[in-house]
Amino acid sequence: MINCVIIDDEPLAREGIASYVKEVDFLHLVGTCENPVELIKLLDQHQVDLIFLDIQMPKMSGIDFLKITKDPPMVIITTAFPSYALEGFQLNVLDYLLKPVTFDRFLKSVNKAKDYHHLLTKPSDYCFIKCGSKYEKIQFDDILYVEGMQNYVNIYTTKGKYVTLLYLKNMEENLDNKSFIRVHKSYVVSINKIEGIEGNEIFIQSYRIPISRNYREQVIQQVVSNKLWDKIKFS
Missing domain, CATH: 2.40.50.1020 (LytTr DNA-binding domain)
Structure with a gap:
């Protein structure tokens, strides 16, 4: 089971990703946050394997969060802005999803996360x-x-x-x-x-x-x- 969190300042965007998570049997939603500052607190309280991370948010952007976080969990960017893709991959994100995110594209991305998670926990x-x-x-x-x-x-x-x-x-x-x-x-x-x-x-x-x-x-x-x-x- 992969424990995941959703970070997005838009309620509808959080709800959309959360509805997708519920459809995938190997994902478990630990929580949702409006910004990375809330995420930092959540990471202290729960084991998190995967983050669905928006980029443009108040208080701290998703890119800034990645730059200051040492050894973050797996990260899948979810954003309406394609211009951050290169910088995201340079920060070792697992995938980059453009809004509106379709379920097919979401499923492809989380299957990739599943494979990588399996590799991390391998014998x-x-x-x-x-x-x-x-x-x-x-x-x-x-x-x-x-x-x-x-x-x-x-x-x-x-x-x-x-x-x-x-x-x-x-x-x-x-x-x-x-x-x-x-x-x-x-x-x-x-x-x-x-x-x-x-x-x-x-x-x-x-x-x-x-x-x-x-x-x-x-x-x-x-x-x-x-x-x-x-x-x-x-x-």
Whole structure:
């Protein structure tokens, strides 16, 4: 069950989202607020997993709330203003819904939240991801590397390729940083699956994954340096 709250200064907008929440069996409405100041108090009293957040509100805007809040719950923006979309995604919102919000669009968004919430609460050695209409079990030991696209990721494993609606940042946050390493803005690789490094490329089976200049030093330090036999001694 995902505990959610609705933050909007418009009563009709709050009622509309609340009516949608009631139609979804994995959502539980903890409360509604007229502005983020009320939300701050509510977060102290309840476990909240998901926030439906308006942007233009009195006292504090939704964007300002996100800027000052450390590690907020999942956030889905609900607004009549499309101009804040880029800034919202830069603040790691899960989705951006334009009013008036249709139920179909709402359902697509909360299913995305469900998948991400499942990933956050996964057991330590595997997770389930949604590929189309099917939930696929992914063993972390099987992952070769993950490729981030605009709003989905390609997960390459020893068993095949899986495509799911998640952000690379979300995936990276839930992978063990001792076993996986970011090598490029669009790639996270399994350290144990690396077979070689040449120039600015990593070799994993038949795949070649680019290493960006910003990550090269970290990759060499974490992957190569501690295991490098650079001197041979003869007795």
